[in-house]
Amino acid sequence: MSSRFSTTWLVFPALALTLLLSASPAGAVRLSDTKSSKPTQAGGSSMSGEDGDTNIRLIPAFNFGYNKLGKGYEGYSDLGNAGLDLYIQPFRAPNQPTKAKHNMLFRFSFDYFPLQVPKQNLGLKEDMYSANLAFVYQFHKLNLQTEQAWLPFFSLGIGRYLDMVKLNSAATGTVQRNRQYSGFNASVGMALPWFKNFPIRVVPEIRYHRVKVVDSIATNMTYQIGLAYWPKAKQ
Amino acid sequence: MIRPISRSFAAVLVVAALTGTGCRRATQALMGDTDAAVSSVSMTIPQVDTQTNNVYRIFVSALDQAGNPLAGLQIGNFSILENGGPGVPIDVATVNEPLYVVLVIDRSGSMAGSNTTAANNAAIAVVNALAPTDYAALIEFDNVVRITSGFTSDKSAIINFINAGQPLGATAVYDATVEGAKLLLNVHGRRMLLVLTDGDDNSSTNTSDDAIKNVNDRGLSANMVGLGGSSGPTALDHIASETGGVFAQSLTGSDLDTIFLGILTRYQNLMSIRYRRRESGRVTAYLNYGNLTASASKQLD
Numbered sequence: 001m002s003s004r005f006s007t008t009w010l011v012f013p014a015l016a017l018t019l020l021l022s023a024s025p026a027g028a029v030r031l032s033d034t035k036s037s038k039p040t041q042a043g044g045s046s047m048s049g050e051d052g053d054t055n056i057r058l059i060p061a062f063n064f065g066y067n068k069l070g071k072g073y074e075g076y077s078d079l080g081n082a083g084l085d086l087y088i089q090p091f092r093a094p095n096q097p098t099k100a101k102h103n104m105l106f107r108f109s110f111d112y113f114p115l116q117v118p119k120q121n122l123g124l125k126e127d128m129y130s131a132n133l134a135f136v137y138q139f140h141k142l143n144l145q146t147e148q149a150w151l152p153f154f155s156l157g158i159g160r161y162l163d164m165v166k167l168n169s170a171a172t173g174t175v176q177r178n179r180q181y182s183g184f185n186a187s188v189g190m191a192l193p194w195f196k197n198f199p200i201r202v203v204p205e206i207r208y209h210r211v212k213v214v215d216s217i218a219t220n221m222t223y224q225i226g227l228a229y230w231p232k233a234k235q
Numbered sequence: 236m237i238r239p240i241s242r243s244f245a246a247v248l249v250v251a252a253l254t255g256t257g258c259r260r261a262t263q264a265l266m267g268d269t270d271a272a273v274s275s276v277s278m279t280i281p282q283v284d285t286q287t288n289n290v291y292r293i294f295v296s297a298l299d300q301a302g303n304p305l306a307g308l309q310i311g312n313f314s315i316l317e318n319g320g321p322g323v324p325i326d327v328a329t330v331n332e333p334l335y336v337v338l339v340i341d342r343s344g345s346m347a348g349s350n351t352t353a354a355n356n357a358a359i360a361v362v363n364a365l366a367p368t369d370y371a372a373l374i375e376f377d378n379v380v381r382i383t384s385g386f387t388s389d390k391s392a393i394i395n396f397i398n399a400g401q402p403l404g405a406t407a408v409y410d411a412t413v414e415g416a417k418l419l420l421n422v423h424g425r426r427m428l429l430v431l432t433d434g435d436d437n438s439s440t441n442t443s444d445d446a447i448k449n450v451n452d453r454g455l456s457a458n459m460v461g462l463g464g465s466s467g468p469t470a471l472d473h474i475a476s477e478t479g480g481v482f483a484q485s486l487t488g489s490d491l492d493t494i495f496l497g498i499l500t501r502y503q504n505l506m507s508i509r510y511r512r513r514e515s516g517r518v519t520a521y522l523n524y525g526n527l528t529a530s531a532s533k534q535l536d
Contacts, residue, residue, distance in 0.1 A: 072289050075323075075509075118325045118326065120311050121323070122311040122312075122314060122523060123314075124314075124321065124323065163513065165321040165322075165323065165513070167316075169314045169523050170523045170526070171521035171522060171529070171530060172314050172316060172321075175321050176321070177320025177513075177514075179320070179513055179514070213289060213513060214288070214512060216288035216289035216512075
């Protein structure tokens with residue numbers, strides 16, 4: 001009902017901060033652990049560094065693609081989408097035995113879905129924005145040298161979706177209403193190896209969004225390409 | 236140092252991003268041609284159907300100053316608001332589905348004589364004006380509500396039922412309105428509820444609010460017609476306005492058939508607007524016809 005952003009949009013940054021802090025017990029993004037750790041046995045990794053360091057790797061990315069609308073968008077035409085992602089890899093633990101959690105990441109996504117309302121409507125525009133927090137699992141052991149590795153992954157996330165509709169007609173004047181809905185998303189994708197020797201990965205991905213709108217469900221699927229700045233983990 | 240190939244690659248990506256997401260296709264609003272002879276327009280929403288959980292279909296009657304239906308209306312002529320926020324029309328179409336008419340006629344004692352004659356003549360005029368594919372049902376009430384005839388397309392049969400009505404007893408117009416709405420629950424198509432009474436309700440178990448809720452819950456509107464000077468125009472007008480129906484009063488009964496046929500004309504020239512539902516509550520349809528505008532609202536849910 002509100003035409004303004006509500007405070008629920010602050011939930012995701014707060015949750016992310018909580019995750020970061022929980023991954024770093026002292027509240028720092030990087031901290032030293034006095035425990036010594038065994039050299040890794042997995043894959044003959046050549047990684048070295050301070051024993052027991054807990055690192056957070058931040059991977060910013062942007063994406064764009066084709067947004068195919070599904071259920072709940074009768075009469076709409078498909079359009080594109082764009083977004084910003086921030087991957088957070090809080091469980092990196094060099095020189096530790098490989099564990100499943102080392103393949104886990106979290107991802108914040110801010111997506112923009114311009115919607116093409118049914119054609120020939122008068123003065124009507126609709127756009128959807130979303131803020132999502134997703135858990136990402138990539139099928140690769142992170143304590144390997146990963147620059148040239150292909151990293152397939154899947155993600156599951158929850159989010160808030162902001163649906164903005166603006167109408168301008170002679171009978172109504174200019175009217176705008178923003179509605180927020182809850183939803184979830186899931187995706188599969190692949191982070192390609194570094195591009196040349198630059199820490200840039202191209203990330204083709206298919207994301208599925210499912211949103212509860214009043215008493216019904218609206219879905220859309222994006223076929224997108226991401227470009228991620230994917231630095232080496234600090235060691 | 237960025238190599239030229241990398242710069243090219245980045246440029247391609249940026250251009251692709253801009254074209255991919257910025258390609259909102261502008262469309263020309265599709266509006267029907269306006270008739271210069273039309274000086275004012277009006278609109279009502281006699282019916283709203285639920286197609287799916289998020290697609291509703293509004294039936295609108297758009298008329299000119301003479302009560303003639305506006306021709307050639309397109310999706311660009313209409314706008315939708317839900318609780319004051321924009322709705323998204325999907326398409327607009329002329330409605331050709333069968334029309335189901337429920338005639339709810341007061342048979343209380345005060346209807347004896349010329350009122351009954353006028354009521355019967357008006358009801359028969361409606362029946363005779365129906366298309367062969369349409370259906371009519373008859374509900375008669377005094378202090379008791381009776382479904383005299385279920386839906387039938389046999390005009391002579393229902394005319395016989397109309398002519399057989401005998402005035403007796405008190406007036407339960409709210410109960411009769413509720414019963415009429417219930418009778419229209421399980422039919423699909425255009426649905427018209429027409430209620431005639433000559434007096435205030437004095438024996439219903441339902442209230443006027445109950446009648447309004449029953450009508451609105453079924454996506455219907457109640458067209459309320461008062462006959463003579465003793466019927467309660469305030470109560471009838473309230474039910475009609477809260478359900479999106481028409482209220483009219485005939486003081487002598489001489490114009491009753493004209494009133495009935497005027498209401499029927501609205502249902503014979505309906506257009507439907509399917510729209511994507513984003514909110515519950517009240518829906519308002521707006522008509523943009525050249526420089527002329529009109530609107531109508533209906534409470535849902």
